[in-house]
Amino acid sequence: MTKTILIVDDSNFVRNYHAYILEQAAFHVITAVDGSDGLEKLYRNGCDLVLTDVNMSNMDGYEFIRRVRSDQQYTALPIIIVSTESEAKDKTKGFEAGANLYLVKPCTPETILENVRMALLAA
Protein backbone atom coordinates (compact mmCIF):
# COMPACT_ATOMS: atom_id res chain seq x y z
CA MET A 1 0.00 0.00 0.00
CA THR A 2 1.26 3.48 -0.86
CA LYS A 3 2.60 5.36 2.14
CA THR A 4 1.94 9.07 2.53
CA ILE A 5 4.77 11.33 3.66
CA LEU A 6 4.17 14.85 4.98
CA ILE A 7 7.08 17.19 4.24
CA VAL A 8 7.19 20.36 6.36
CA ASP A 9 9.81 22.90 5.30
CA ASP A 10 9.81 26.65 4.63
CA SER A 11 12.31 26.27 1.81
CA ASN A 12 10.72 25.80 -1.57
CA PHE A 13 13.89 24.16 -2.83
CA VAL A 14 14.10 21.63 0.02
CA ARG A 15 10.39 20.77 -0.20
CA ASN A 16 10.68 20.10 -3.91
CA TYR A 17 13.94 18.17 -3.51
CA HIS A 18 12.59 15.88 -0.78
CA ALA A 19 9.27 15.49 -2.58
CA TYR A 20 11.04 14.49 -5.78
CA ILE A 21 13.18 11.87 -4.00
CA LEU A 22 10.16 10.33 -2.28
CA GLU A 23 7.86 10.44 -5.29
CA GLN A 24 10.54 8.72 -7.40
CA ALA A 25 10.45 5.95 -4.80
CA ALA A 26 6.65 5.69 -5.17
CA PHE A 27 5.67 7.44 -1.95
CA HIS A 28 2.69 9.78 -1.91
CA VAL A 29 3.79 13.24 -0.77
CA ILE A 30 1.98 16.14 0.90
CA THR A 31 3.87 19.38 1.58
CA ALA A 32 3.50 22.18 4.13
CA VAL A 33 5.36 25.49 4.46
CA ASP A 34 5.58 25.73 8.28
CA GLY A 35 4.42 24.07 11.48
CA SER A 36 0.89 25.41 11.48
CA ASP A 37 0.39 24.51 7.83
CA GLY A 38 1.82 21.10 8.72
CA LEU A 39 -0.75 20.58 11.49
CA GLU A 40 -3.53 21.60 9.14
CA LYS A 41 -2.37 19.20 6.42
CA LEU A 42 -1.90 16.40 8.95
CA TYR A 43 -5.43 16.80 10.29
CA ARG A 44 -6.92 17.16 6.83
CA ASN A 45 -5.10 14.35 5.00
CA GLY A 46 -3.38 12.19 7.62
CA CYS A 47 0.00 10.66 6.81
CA ASP A 48 2.24 7.67 7.61
CA LEU A 49 5.41 9.66 8.35
CA VAL A 50 6.51 13.26 8.80
CA LEU A 51 9.75 14.78 7.51
CA THR A 52 10.16 18.17 9.13
CA ASP A 53 12.52 21.12 9.13
CA VAL A 54 13.20 22.96 12.40
CA ASN A 55 13.90 26.59 11.49
CA MET A 56 10.64 27.95 10.16
CA SER A 57 8.79 31.19 10.87
CA ASN A 58 5.24 31.15 12.22
CA MET A 59 5.61 27.74 13.93
CA ASP A 60 8.99 26.01 14.11
CA GLY A 61 9.64 22.29 13.92
CA TYR A 62 9.98 21.74 17.66
CA GLU A 63 6.60 23.31 18.41
CA PHE A 64 5.05 21.46 15.47
CA ILE A 65 6.34 18.11 16.79
CA ARG A 66 5.21 18.85 20.36
CA ARG A 67 1.71 19.62 19.12
CA VAL A 68 1.56 16.49 16.98
CA ARG A 69 2.73 14.37 19.91
CA SER A 70 0.21 15.97 22.27
CA ASP A 71 -2.53 14.33 20.19
CA GLN A 72 -3.24 10.79 21.35
CA GLN A 73 -3.71 9.47 17.80
CA TYR A 74 -0.21 10.58 16.74
CA THR A 75 1.94 9.31 19.59
CA ALA A 76 3.39 6.58 17.33
CA LEU A 77 3.59 8.56 14.07
CA PRO A 78 7.20 8.41 12.77
CA ILE A 79 8.73 11.91 12.72
CA ILE A 80 12.10 12.66 11.16
CA ILE A 81 13.78 16.04 11.58
CA VAL A 82 15.87 17.23 8.64
CA SER A 83 17.76 20.32 9.74
CA THR A 84 20.88 22.36 8.98
CA GLU A 85 21.53 22.52 12.76
CA SER A 86 24.07 19.82 13.52
CA GLU A 87 24.96 20.35 17.18
CA ALA A 88 24.17 17.83 19.90
CA LYS A 89 21.96 20.36 21.72
CA ASP A 90 19.79 20.74 18.61
CA LYS A 91 19.40 16.98 18.28
CA THR A 92 18.57 16.68 21.98
CA LYS A 93 15.92 19.36 21.60
CA GLY A 94 14.48 17.50 18.63
CA PHE A 95 14.30 14.18 20.45
CA GLU A 96 12.83 15.86 23.53
CA ALA A 97 10.12 17.39 21.33
CA GLY A 98 9.29 13.86 20.15
CA ALA A 99 11.24 13.21 16.93
CA ASN A 100 12.28 9.63 16.18
CA LEU A 101 15.25 10.45 13.95
CA TYR A 102 17.40 13.49 13.23
CA LEU A 103 19.14 14.07 9.90
CA VAL A 104 21.45 16.95 9.03
CA LYS A 105 20.98 18.81 5.73
CA PRO A 106 21.93 18.42 3.02
CA CYS A 107 20.89 14.78 2.73
CA THR A 108 21.53 12.49 -0.21
CA PRO A 109 18.51 10.74 -1.72
CA GLU A 110 19.85 7.47 -0.27
CA THR A 111 19.95 8.91 3.26
CA ILE A 112 16.40 10.20 3.00
CA LEU A 113 15.04 6.95 1.61
CA GLU A 114 16.92 4.66 4.00
CA ASN A 115 15.74 6.58 7.04
CA VAL A 116 12.16 6.93 5.83
CA ARG A 117 11.95 3.20 5.14
CA MET A 118 13.58 2.33 8.45
CA ALA A 119 11.22 4.58 10.40
CA LEU A 120 8.18 3.15 8.61
CA LEU A 121 9.28 -0.40 9.41
CA ALA A 122 9.86 0.49 13.06
CA ALA A 123 6.44 2.14 13.37
Ligand SMILES: [Mg+2]
Ligand atom coordinates in the same frame (compact mmCIF):
# COMPACT_ATOMS: atom_id res chain seq x y z
MG1 LIG B 1 13.99 26.29 7.31
